[in-house]
Amino acid sequence: MDGRRLGAQGPEVSALGLGAMGMSDLYGPADRTESIATLRAAIDAGITLLDTGDFYGMGHNELLIHEALRTGDRERVAISVKFGGMRDPAGNWVGYDARPEAVRNFLAYTLRRLGTDYVDVYRPARLDPAVPVEETVGAIADMVKAGYVRHIGLSEVGAESLRRAQAVHPISDLQIEYSLLSRGIEAEVLPTARELGIGITAYGVLSRGLLSGHWTAERSIGQTDFRSHSPRFQGDNLTRNLALVEALRGVAEAQGATPAQVAIAWVLSRGSDIVALVGARRRDRLAESLAAADLTLSADDLAAIEAAVPHGAAAGSRYSEAQMAHLDSER
Template identity: 45%
Template sequence: MEHRKLGELDVSAIGLGCMGMSQSYGPYDDEESIATIRAALDLGITLLDTSDMYGYGNGHNESLVGRAIAGRRDQAVVATKFGIKGWTGDGSFVLDSSPEYAREACEASLRRLGVDVIDLYFLHRRDREMPIEEIVGGMAELVTAGKVRYIGLSEVSTDTLLRAHATHPITALESEYSLFERYVEKDVLPACREHGIGLMAFSPLGRGFLTGTVRDMGALSQDDYRHTDPRFKGANLARNLALVDRVRSIAAELEMTPSQIALAWVLAQDEHIAPIPGTKRVTYLRENVAAAQVRLTPEQVGLLESAVPAGSVSGERYPEGIMRTVDA
C-alpha cells in the first residue's frame, strides 16, 4: 500500500471510513465489521475514520473500532471527531465546539477506542457562534496534554481553515470530495496545498452512486440514509444515474470497476489527499484497495472530468437541516 502525508502524519493512500458500520447505510453486523477492519489492516490500510456520534450518538462506532484494533494499535492511525451532541427537531445537529466539551468528548473517545492517544482529532462541525481561534485553542490543549497527536477540521470554509491554522497547525481537513462533489476545488483545496494541510476525502464514491450498484431506491432498506438524500430523489436520481452510466462505460473500457476508477481519480488529484471509502464487507474492501495500484493518465483523468463535469450533479449534498451546519 502506498503511503501519503497529511501534514506531518503518515497514512495509507486509501483509508477506511467506518461510519456505515454503525449507521446510515442499512443493517450492520458487528462481527462482520470487525473482520473488515482487521482485513483492512492486513491489506496495508492504516487510516481508520470514526466519530463519537457514529451510531447516532451512542459511541458504538468508536467502541467497534477499539475492539477491532485491540492488540494491533501500532498498525492503525485512528482519526475520530467531536462536536455533534445530538439532533434538533428540524433534522439539524446540536453543536458544541467548546474547549470544555472537547476535553470531555476526548476522554470518552479514548476510553471507547481503548487507546492512550488519538492520532488525528477532528472538529466534526463548527459551532459558528464561537470564534474558531477559541475552538482550536481548546483542541491544542489536548495536544499539549498528550491526548491527541494532530488536529483537523471537517466541513469548514477556507476562511475558517486559515484562521484555525494560524492558531495551531491543522494537519488535515475532512470534506466530501469525489467526481460527484468537487466544491473544494474552488478555494479550499488550493488553500490546503499552500499551507501543507492534507485532505481526507469522505464519500469518494458519491455515497454509493459511483459504485454503479445503487439504481433502485426500493432495494435499499427503509433505514438507509439515502432515502432522505436530495441526490437520490425523483428527477435528481435519474439525472445522476445518467452520469454514473458514463463512468461505468469508461471503467469497462479500462477494465476496472466504477469504484476503482472513481477512487483512482481522487488519488490522482493530489499526493496529499487520502480518500476514505466506507464499507462493511471484505469483498468491497479488497476492490477499493486495488484502486491504490491504478495510475490514471492525464488523458484518462480528463475523460472522467468531461463525463462528469464539475457542478453537473443534481441536488444538494444533504437535507436542508444538515446543510445548515456546513461551514462552507
C-alpha cells in the same frame, strides 16, 4: 500500499483510509462480525488510517474499532476522530458543541471507548456557530500538549476558517467531501489548504454509493438510511445521477475496472496531498476499493472521466438544505 502525509505537520498514512461510520449508523443495518472482519482485513492489507466519530452509533463505532484492535494492531494505525455532533436517544441530531470544556469531555469518553491513550487526529465534525474556531482549536491544542492528541484536524470548514485555525495551531488535514460529483473544494478551499500546508482527507469519494456502480433506482432505502433524505437519491435527481454513473462505467470497463475503482483513483489522482476514505462495510467491497490504489490514470483516461462526469454535473445538493446550512465550507 503507498503512503501519503496528512499535510506538512500530520502523520504518514496509507493513500486509502477506511471510514467506519456505516458499520454503526446512517446507512442501514450492518453485520457486527463482518464489520470487525473488514476492519482487520483493511489493516492487514496496509490501510493505516481509520476514521470514526464519537456520535456514530452514539459511541458504538469507537467500541467496534476497539474490538477490531484487540489483536494488538493499535500502533499500526492512525485513528481519526470527529466530535461535537449532538444526538438524542432516538438518534436525532440536536446541534453541535465545540466549547473547550466539551472538547475535553468528549475526548475523555473517546479514549475510554477506543481503549487507547491517545488519538492521532482529533477534529470537530462541524464548526459550532456559538464558539470561535480559535477557542475550539486552542482547547484541542491543550490536549496535544497533554499527550492525549497527536494532531489537530478540521472538517467541512471554508478557507477563512482554515486560516484562523492554522494561526492558533498547525492543522494536519481538512476532512471534506470530494468526489466526481462533489468538486466544490476546487475553487477556494483546496488552494487555501495547499497554501497553508494542510492535507485533504476526502470522504464521500463514491458519493454515498452512487458512484459505486452497484446502486439502482429500484433499491429500497430504509428511513434510518441517510440516503432516504439525500437530494441526490431522490426522483429525477437519482435518474440523472445514475446516467452519469453509466457513462463512467463505460470508461471503467475500457480499463478492466469498475466505476467504484475509477472514481476512487480519480480522487487519488488530484494530488499527493489527498487521502481518500472509503466506507466499505464488507470485505468484498473493501477488496474492490483496494484495487483502486493500483489503478493508474493517464491524461486520456482523466479526459474520458471528465467527459463522462463533467464538473457540476451532479443533480441535487450533497445534503438537505437544513444540513447544508451547517457547512462552513459551503458559505
